[in-house]
Amino acid sequence: MVLSKELKLEVERTARGVREDIIRMVNAAGCGHPGGPLGMADFMATLFVAHLNLKPENRDAPDRDRFILGNGHTCAGYYSLLAQRGLFPREELLEFRKFGSRLQGHPHRSAELGIDMSTGSLGTGLSVGVGMALAARLDGHGSRIYVASSDGESQEGQIWEAATAAAHYGLANLTVLVDFNNVQIDGHMRDVMDVRDLREKYTAFGWHAMDVDGHDVEAIHQALCDAKTESERPSALICHTVIGKGVSFMEDQPGWHGVAPDNEQAAAALAELGTG
Ligand SMILES: Cc1ncc(C[n+]2csc(CCOP(=O)(O)OP(=O)(O)O)c2C)c(N)n1
Structure with missing residues (x-):
């Protein structure tokens, strides 16, 4: 299904807002992870604006869609x-990582905020997603379960146990979006531990898996629509992204995985994003 012009504009406006917020939040906190979520902004905005059925009015509804941020350190976005x-x-975003804040450095499950799962310990998100997808099916809900993951998180063995179970149980209501930016905490994937071709891996595990340009919102939308047409297999979108996307001095720099920009760097980043 084609992304309508209005929806595409809303996705792009939302992604710009995400990038601006990340810079302001991490700068105000003086710590955090700006690089990963800057790269994820386009596919996450597409998911949240055009697909995920979560809004204030339905946050308590048992049959709404669910979202789990497996790579929990990217929670600013x-x-x-x-x-x-x-x-x-x-306005609460500027409380990020402050003492007593509801917005901690890794997501804490909260019905009020619409946060479906506590994450941060890499590898756990997809397993919980499998459980939620099974439960939704048993309860007869037509809802979908979305899990964000990453190339670095794909180094965790638990991811592949979950992938095996999801295919075994034919969880077509489960979709994972993998942020593949070729970077993790200690450097480039090829230097730390190369996970190689994740589309081939998920396919071998029995999934419907696709490579997607993680910055092309129309392609991401199409891939999310394709996932909805599956009737027996879970879907994996391998979203190819650039860490730090949108801020030239952060792009493809592993050093920006978990370092806060100082005031000068934040001002330069916001100016580049067109929001300074
Ligand atoms: C089980 C576990 N081991 C180690 C860590 C420490 N850690 C935090 S982020 C990270 C790298 C994750 O890679 P990725 O999500 O690809 O990083 P990014 O693209 O955001 O730079 C690691 C190893 C963790 N959070 N959980």
Whole structure:
């Protein structure tokens, strides 16, 4: 299905807002992870605006869609999306990582905020997604379960146990979006531990798997629509992205995995994003 012009504009506006919020939040906190979520902004905005059925009015509905951020350290972008979708006030984003804040450095499950699972320990998200997808099917809900993951998280053995179970149980209501930016905490994937071709791996595990340009919102939308047409297999979108996307001095730089920009760097980043 084609992404309508209005929806595409809304996705792009939301992704710009996500990037701006990430810079402001991590700068204000003086710590956090800006690189990963800057790269994920386009596919996450496409998911949250055009697909994920989560809004303030249905946050308590048992049959709504679910989202789990497996790579929990990238939560600055996730919090921005929840705020932009109206789950809590956007001003609260500047409380990120502060003592007593609801917006901790890794997501804490909260029915109020619409956060479906606590994450941060890499490898657990997809397993919980399998459980939620099984439960939704048993309960007869037509809802979908979405899990974000990453290339670095794909080094965890638990991911592949979950992938095996999801295919075994034919969980067509489960979709994983893998942020493949070729970088993890200690450097480039090829230097730390190369996970190689994740589309081939998920396919071998019995999934419907696709490579997608993680910055092409129309392609991401199409891939998410394709996932919905599957009747027996779970779907994996291998989203090829650039860490730090949108801020030239952060792009493809592993050093920006988990370092906060200082005031000068934040001002330069916001100016480049067109929001300074
Ligand atoms: C079980 C576990 N082991 C180690 C870590 C520490 N850790 C935090 S982020 C990270 C790298 C994750 O890779 P990726 O998500 O690809 O990083 P990014 O693209 O955001 O730079 C690691 C090893 C963790 N959070 N959980």
